[in-house]
Amino acid sequence: MSDKATITIKDVARVAGCGVATASRVLNASGPASAEMTERVRRAAEDLGFSFNAIGRALQSRRSRTVGCLVPSLANPVFGEAMQGVQDQLRAAGYQPLICASNYDEDIDEDMLRTLLAQKVEGLIITMAVPARSAALKVARASGVPVSLMFHDPIDGFASAYVDNAAAAREVARQFIVRGHHRLGFLALHFASSDRSQSRYAGFRDECRVAGLAEPALIEISEREARCPDMIANVLRANPEITGLFASNDFLAIAVQNAAARIGRRVPQDLSVIGFDGIDIGHLLSPSLATIETDAGAMGRQAAHSLLIAMQNGEMHQRPPLPFVFRAGATLAAAPEKKDGDRDAPQSPSVHQASVPTKTRTNS
Amino acid sequence: MSDKATITIKDVARVAGCGVATASRVLNASGPASAEMTERVRRAAEDLGFSFNAIGRALQSRRSRTVGCLVPSLANPVFGEAMQGVQDQLRAAGYQPLICASNYDEDIDEDMLRTLLAQKVEGLIITMAVPARSAALKVARASGVPVSLMFHDPIDGFASAYVDNAAAAREVARQFIVRGHHRLGFLALHFASSDRSQSRYAGFRDECRVAGLAEPALIEISEREARCPDMIANVLRANPEITGLFASNDFLAIAVQNAAARIGRRVPQDLSVIGFDGIDIGHLLSPSLATIETDAGAMGRQAAHSLLIAMQNGEMHQRPPLPFVFRAGATLAAAPEKKDGDRDAPQSPSVHQASVPTKTRTNS
DNA sequence: ACCTCTAGTGGAAACGTTTCCACTAGGATC
DNA sequence: GATCCTAGTGGAAACGTTTCCACTAGAGGT
Known part of the structure; x- marks a missing residue:
């Protein structure tokens, strides 16, 4: 046969x-x-x-029709969706993605990138574990292959398909402040190594400053701690004054709710929580999750699209950041009545009323 | 430079x-x-x-050191985790996965497979959109390249890394029955095209039969309907007698809870729900999700491992199915007191007491 | 009748490797 | 001193493709 x-x-x-x-x-x-x-x-x-035989063809024509993609993890649906978007876009143009995951390991990052370059990929779409001072990024640049970043803020002249993390975080802060919260916290995963977390914290803090609030607490936890609800409960216990907590991503936000329940704090009556990413099930949970909704698939598509253009004419252009939407949810409510004599938090001047905006669309 | x-x-x-x-x-x-x-x-x-240059090398040596992987979607973290497992295993052996997603489209399935074969992949790891009568599977077989399936029950002599869906479903049925449920339902996504759904329903139904219960209701909904809580609510309304619902996957189980809440049915007092897959956040939700816990990463690793062996000595062996665990959760409780004169449901003989088993480990 | 053009065709070189084979030069064995 | 081995080396052939180039034959222009 x-x-x-x-x-x-x-x-x-x-x-x-x-x-x-x-x-x-x-x-x-x-x-x-x-x-x-x-x-x-x-x-x-x-x-x-x-x-x-694509190999014979690639060898002779020096065109592999292949694009290398590197993400921190495929187990995270956000990156999965992005890859889906990348694939759709590339496929339409006759290209095929070579997808790798670094598992949040900086060394694998670099190793994978070398492997991809050895395959003579014609372009790279990268989300790094640790973007700053990344050896991987140097490798990519030295290769001369066009590069699109994804999720990262634009770095070092590399174009990126991203949402403006700082702006989104400011929006989150405003949503808290509008509801009378004035002791806020930012719960970060991979803070030290994630430019995204850092941008978000920066935006969050800036908006607090503008509103005359105290510096928001920056709480870092490890991936391992995040899996352990008791650890998170400890964190909450250690920060009793916080009434509004901004979590690094939606899964973490869900974990926070669970932890809060363990120590008898009610969400949202005692503690409001806002997440990030806008995963689908957020809607379905009860209480439904307040979050910043982003479109990972669109990020993938944009990264791929920019890359394809650059592969044709050699010019890589930074497109404006992708839009995000604040999605209201039942995890966010007005701040509880203060029991202690906290100093009065001046309201941000842009705040007109306490009526709750349902969705705020923005793209900067 | x-x-x-x-x-x-x-x-x-x-x-x-x-x-x-x-x-x-x-x-x-x-x-x-x-x-x-x-x-x-x-x-x-x-x-x-x-x-x-990997291409020159591959051409001459006729060894691409590459394995083609095809999954229905990367946006589903279950497949993402599996791919992560595949990658880890392949990497250790000096191979690289070429990952594609079919988006649940049968034609893309086949197209992708051809593309992978053109890349001269040395093996294939496949989870198909529609395994039965799949043209893709024929293409794969004709190619002569070793093939590992993933998630599917073994089909047509292809080895697969999977959990025994029927056995898992029987376990689910027992968990319901032990708690006095006797009107059960199975809520399926992609039922017509998914061998997994079909196996699960078969096992579920068999166990009901053994216990002398009525045939469980088979309720099919489309992906689109699944996204719309009102649709699911309608389904629930149309099946008021059901007290125990087995959902195709955990996300669907969560959607069911949401829908139930909309029509005033309480989970688990009025309706018990069990999911499938064992996604991480299931633990953290309240009520926590009762589900069949599977290890997608392990499936990926096993598929890759079997494939690597087959690539060496040409012999592909079917390994026993991977273990699953029933994870108890707060979405599952004793059946509500019956209000109508339903005939008595005989208890399964293996049931000794009403005490709730927390975890049941099995691997067949 | 000559030239020029074009469509159609095939030989052969190249792409970057690996590997077979042949070759040399010593050293060991008889 | 002839023979055999071995380690070390390089030339060249393949792998499957595309593409440059040269060639033919007929058509069309003068």
Whole structure:
């Protein structure tokens, strides 16, 4: 049943009774060929079940039609969605993604990048574990291959498909402040290594300052701690004054709710929580999750699109950041009545009323 | 800064003052070389920043060191985790996955498979959108490349890394029955096209039969309907007699809870729900999610491992199915007191007491 | 009748590797 | 001193493709 050997274009040419050059031209529609020859070659290819060997093709043409993609983890659906977007976009252009995950390991990051470059990818789409001072990024630049970043704020002249993390965080802060919260906290995962977390904290803090609030607490926890609700409960216990907590991502926000319940704090009556990413099930939970909704698929598509353009004309342009939306949810409510004599928090001047905005659209 | 041209092993040989054969032997440690020559070649490669071109190498050696992976979607973290497992395993063996998603589209399935084969992947790891009568599977078989399935029950002689869906579903049924439920339902996504859903329903139904219960209701909904809580609410309304609902996956189980709340049914007092997959956040929700816990990463690792073995010695062996665990959760409780004169449901003979087992481990 | 053009064709080189083979130069064995 | 081995080496052939180039033959222009 199966073929004795692999079938090459030479076999096709032989059967069709022509030279390989002609066969190649016919099968690629890349040059002149008589109607009769065309028919014969098509026929032969069909009969033999011929299909091109992408490797031979890539070697000769020096075009692998392949784009390397690197994300920290595929287990995180946010990156999965982004990859889905990347694939859709690339596929339409006749390219194929080579997808790798670094598992948040800086060394694997670099290693994977080298592997991808050895495969002669024509472009790279990268979300790094540790973008700053990343050896991987140096490798990428040295390669001369066009690079699109994803999720990261633009760094070092690399274009990125991202949302403005600082602006989103400011929006989160405003949502808290509007509701009378004045002791806020930011719960960060991978803070030290994540530029995104850092931008978010910066924006969050800035908005607090503008509103004359105290510096928001910066609480870092490790991935391992995040998996352990008791750890998070401890964190909450250690920060009893916080009434509004901004979590690094939606999963963490959910974990916070769980932890709060363990120590008898009610969400949102005692503690309001806002997440980040806008994962789908957020809507369905009770209480529903207040969060910043982003579109990871769109980020993937944009990164791929920019890259494709750059691969054609060599010019990589930074597009404006992608829009995000604040999604209201039941985890966010007015601050509890203060029991202690906290100093009065001046309201931000832009705040007109206490009515709750449902969705705020923005893209800067 | 960047290299004027790409550096090949010829350049290395020239600089080292030797033939390419020698350079190749040194750099691959694949043959004899004098200490001095070794040094010179290493030096030259280092100085030039040489790295192998995987394409040239693959062409000549007819070994791409690459494995094609196809999953229905990367946006689903279950598949993402599996891919992560695959990658870890392959990487350790010097292979690289080429990951594709079919987006649950049968045509893309086949198209992707052809693309992967054109890349001369040395093996395939596949989870199909529609396994039965799948053209993709025929393509895979015809290619002669070793194939590991993932998630699917073994089909057509292909080995698979999977959990025994029917057994898991029987366990789910027992958990309901133990608690006095006797009107059960199975809520399926992609039922017509998913062998997994079908196996689960079969097991679920079988166990109901064994216990002398009525046939469980089979409720199919589309992906689109699943996103719309009102649709699910309608389904619940249309099946008021059901007190125990087995959902196709955890996300769907969460959606069910939400829908139930909308029509005033309490989980678990009025309706018990059990999911499938065992996603991490299930623990953290309130009520916590009762579910069948599976290890997608382990499935990926096993699929990759079996494949690697088959790639070496040509023999693909079906390993026993991977273990699953029933995870108790607050969405599952005793059946509500019956209000109508339902006939008595005989208890399964294996049931000794009403005490709630916390975890049941099994692997068959 | 000559030249020029074009369509159609195939030979062969190249892409970057690995590996087979042939070759040399010593050292060991008889 | 002839023979055999071994380590070390490089030339060259392949892998499957595309594409440059050269060639033919007929058509169309003078």
